[in-house]
Amino acid sequence: MSRTITIDHVTRIEGHAKIDIHLNDQGKVASTQFHVTQFRGFEKFVEGRPYYEMPAITARICGICPVSHLLASVKACDAIMAVQIPEPAQLLRELLHCAQFVQSHGLSFFHLSAPDLLLGFDSDPKLRNIVGLIEKHPEAARDGIALRKFGQQTIERLAGERIHPSWTVPGGVNKPLSAETRDEILAELPIARSIIRRTLKTFKAMLDDFPAESDAFGNMPSAYAGLVDFDGNLRIYDGILRFKDSEGKPMASVSRALDYSKFIGEAAMPDSYLKAPYFKPMGYPDGAYRVGPLGRLNVAEQCGTPEADVELAEYRQRLGRIVQSSFFYHYARLIEALYGVERMEQLLENPLILDRHVRAEAGVNALEGVGIIEAPRGTLIHHYKVDENGAMKWANLIVATGHNNLAINKSIQQVAERFVDGNQFQEGMVNRVSAVVRAYDPCLSCSTHALGQTPMQMRLYGPDGQMLDEVAT
Amino acid sequence: MPQKISLRIDGELIHTAGQRSILEVALEHGKFIPSLCHMKGLASVGACRLCIVEVAGVGRVLPACSTPVQDGMAVTTQSDKLRRYRKIALELLFAERNHVCAVCVSNGHCELQGLATKLGVTGVRYPYTFPKIGVDLTHKKFTLDQNRCILCTRCVRVCAEVEGAHVWDVSSRGVGSRLVCELNRKWGESRNCTSCGKCVQSCPTGALAEKGFAVEEMTKRTEPISRLTALRGVRP
Numbered sequence: 068m069s070r071t072i073t074i075d076h077v078t079r080i081e082g083h084a085k086i087d088i089h090l091n092d093q094g095k096v097a098s099t100q101f102h103v104t105q106f107r108g109f110e111k112f113v114e115g116r117p118y119y120e121m122p123a124i125t126a127r128i129c130g131i132c133p134v135s136h137l138l139a140s141v142k143a144c145d146a147i148m149a150v151q152i153p154e155p156a157q158l159l160r161e162l163l164h165c166a167q168f169v170q171s172h173g174l175s176f177f178h179l180s181a182p183d184l185l186l187g188f189d190s191d192p193k194l195r196n197i198v199g200l201i202e203k204h205p206e207a208a209r210d211g212i213a214l215r216k217f218g219q220q221t222i223e224r225l226a227g228e229r230i231h232p233s234w235t236v237p238g239g240v241n242k243p244l245s246a247e248t249r250d251e252i253l254a255e256l257p258i259a260r261s262i263i264r265r266t267l268k269t270f271k272a273m274l275d276d277f278p279a280e281s282d283a284f285g286n287m288p289s290a291y292a293g294l295v296d297f298d299g300n301l302r303i304y305d306g307i308l309r310f311k312d313s314e315g316k317p318m319a320s321v322s323r324a325l326d327y328s329k330f331i332g333e334a335a336m337p338d339s340y341l342k343a344p345y346f347k348p349m350g351y352p353d354g355a356y357r358v359g360p361l362g363r364l365n366v367a368e369q370c371g372t373p374e375a376d377v378e379l380a381e382y383r384q385r386l387g388r389i390v391q392s393s394f395f396y397h398y399a400r401l402i403e404a405l406y407g408v409e410r411m412e413q414l415l416e417n418p419l420i421l422d423r424h425v426r427a428e429a430g431v432n433a434l435e436g437v438g439i440i441e442a443p444r445g446t447l448i449h450h451y452k453v454d455e456n457g458a459m460k461w462a463n464l465i466v467a468t469g470h471n472n473l474a475i476n477k478s479i480q481q482v483a484e485r486f487v488d489g490n491q492f493q494e495g496m497v498n499r500v501s502a503v504v505r506a507y508d509p510c511l512s513c514s515t516h517a518l519g520q521t522p523m524q525m526r527l528y529g530p531d532g533q534m535l536d537e538v539a540t
Numbered sequence: 541m542p543q544k545i546s547l548r549i550d551g552e553l554i555h556t557a558g559q560r561s562i563l564e565v566a567l568e569h570g571k572f573i574p575s576l577c578h579m580k581g582l583a584s585v586g587a588c589r590l591c592i593v594e595v596a597g598v599g600r601v602l603p604a605c606s607t608p609v610q611d612g613m614a615v616t617t618q619s620d621k622l623r624r625y626r627k628i629a630l631e632l633l634f635a636e637r638n639h640v641c642a643v644c645v646s647n648g649h650c651e652l653q654g655l656a657t658k659l660g661v662t663g664v665r666y667p668y669t670f671p672k673i674g675v676d677l678t679h680k681k682f683t684l685d686q687n688r689c690i691l692c693t694r695c696v697r698v699c700a701e702v703e704g705a706h707v708w709d710v711s712s713r714g715v716g717s718r719l720v721c722e723l724n725r726k727w728g729e730s731r732n733c734t735s736c737g738k739c740v741q742s743c744p745t746g747a748l749a750e751k752g753f754a755v756e757e758m759t760k761r762t763e764p765i766s767r768l769t770a771l772r773g774v775r776p
């Protein structure tokens with residue numbers, strides 16, 4: 068008799084996901100499936116709209132990382148206008164992006180993952196959240212809140228409005244940076260930096276406490292992708308999209324954004340709105356690759372900022388040059404947050420950042436445009452086609468969670484095989500399955516569910532489709 | 541010399557010249573009467589029905605923009621009934637088209653949105669009609685997005701009366717009414733349009749806008765047009 072366990076609504080991730088675990092006659096895991104249930108109709112909806120509305124529209128498909136969509140979108144628009152935006156505007160956009168990185172990585176680490184790491188995967192699920200964290204580890208919770216606030220405040224200072232900044236526009240940004248704002252941000256950087264330093268220290272001290280998790284949380288070979296510059300430095304706003312194989316050998320470097328489709332294919336998955344991109348030359352599904360912090364640090368030679376590079380060296384010394392286990396997304400995320408703060412300082416110290424020439428103006432000069440950035444969760448691609456008047460004819464978005472889709476599927480299978488015992492539901496097991504999904508920090512439907520409030524349901528079905536048991540937490 | 545008349549607006553005794561609209565006189569005396577289709581310098585058409593007022597002895601509400609003041613008139617500009625009706629009129633404007641303020645060029649500078657906020661419209665009680673309307677992006681400098689058009693006809697009038705080009709008209713009837721360019725040409729193919737932009741500046745919403753403006757960036761100015769008509773002596 069084979070049975071199906073469904074883990075519904077993975078808690079503490081943004082959006083809607085459902086996990087099916089199919090058991091075989093022996094009560095062992097036969098297969099797993101990861102469904103995303105909420106991404107639809109977007110491409111049709113934008114047909115006929117002027118291309119320069121895309122930044123505002125796409126920023127609103129996600130309440131969690133609007134800045135990433137904004138930036139990918141304005142870059143695609145720049146390409147349609149066929150302009151090279153003024154350098155100060157580039158610096159300002161990157162600065163905004165760094166602030167969002169720090170904010171987003173802070174959220175992911177402290178609010179979504181720290182409860183598992185600091186309180187334990189098997190701890191009481193009622194307290195295994197930010198509230199429980201505040202009780203048990205008030206210093207960590209305070210740091211998390213402070214770091215997030217720093218990122219958000221910086222975004223607000225630059226863009227005026229926190230949630231959906233309209234500051235970033237096709238051709239550049241619509242307002243230069245004032246010296247006062249620059250100084251305000253600079254004054255707060257040291258606090259953010261020391262929070263990240265502290266957190267890295269705590270995390271490193273805990274590394275040995277999770278042998279089973281680091282071993283089985285998506286610990287598998289795959290290819291990796293991320294943006295780098297000519298010297299192999301980590302880039303998040305602009306760069307060359309580089310693919311490396313599981314051994315670290317370079318497979319491809321895409322320097323012209325429009326060429327991405329020569330290297331990335333997209334497979335439709337059954338029962339899921341999320342397509343599964345793969346590295347084309349290797350075919351589907353062998354071309355599975357991972358993006359996001361783990362992928363980026365595998366692909367880059369170095370970060371390019373002093374402190375982050377020291378941390379990166381230690382990270383590689385501990386785990387190897389190519390880090391395979393998705394458990395270490397958390398570690399990589401912290402190093403990147405440090406990079407974000409250091410990079411902000413570099414940008415703010417560049418005198419050009421106060422320059423008032425921040426916007427290029429142009430009409431439609433190309434009928435197709437692609438914008439690629441590294442969102443906190445991984446590579447984000449916006450691809451638009453317009454008619455000669457600038458009306459949208461077609462749009463394709465490849466989001467970070469999409470790139471990771473195949474890897475998330477494999478990771479779930481691996482965790483389920485290791486921790487799911489077919490005869491019983493155990494809290495720790497359910498939590499580990501959803502925790503491996505959280506390691507990728509997925510942004511599934513870009514919906515705006517309140518954090519940590521989506522109930523998780525686990526259901527057990529008999530072979531005839533009848534529900535035998537149900538656990539809700 | 542026009543004859544002098546006296547009337548009361550919200551109880552205040554006002555002496556003024558005749559042959560002027562209630563709206564004009566009321567605004568001049570610091571009263572608030574909402575309106576969308578009215579624009580200083582253009583003929584009044586009474587299209588939006590927001591400027592309705594009560595006149596003692598008249599059994600129905602009257603549009604202040606197209607009702608002339610009369611000697612001995614007593615006008616009420618604010619009452620529960622008027623506020624209710626004005627809200628209904630605004631809600632119907634929203635329900636008739638597809639207004640997505642969050643991605644609109646005029647977000648934050650829109651007369652429709654501004655009035656809705658001011659009059660306390662917090663939701664629309666009527667079912668949205670969700671019409672399928674395309675965007676005309678064929679003009680070199682401007683865009684027409686009828687998803688945001690409220691058929692105030694300010695563009696029609698400014699183009700015909702001030703610029704003398706008469707590019708715009710309204711076709712069809714009722715809820716199917718649409719703004720059309722020269723017997724239904726694409727704007728980019730217009731033979732009369734001088735690309736002066738007066739229609740864009742006059743449009744109270746994001747329906748007419750300049751190309752390339754991102755969300756929230758489109759601000760408009762009608763005063764230069766009103767000043768022009770005053771200078772020409774067309775309308776005070």
Ligand code: SF4
Pocket residue numbers: 638639640641642644645646647648650651652653688745746747
């Ligand atoms: S025209 Fe005004 S009311 Fe309509 S969508 Fe734009 S801002 Fe909102």
Ligand code: SF4
Pocket residue numbers: 688689690691692693694695696719739742743744745747748
């Ligand atoms: S396009 Fe603008 S000015 Fe013209 S009728 Fe519509 S809302 Fe009024």
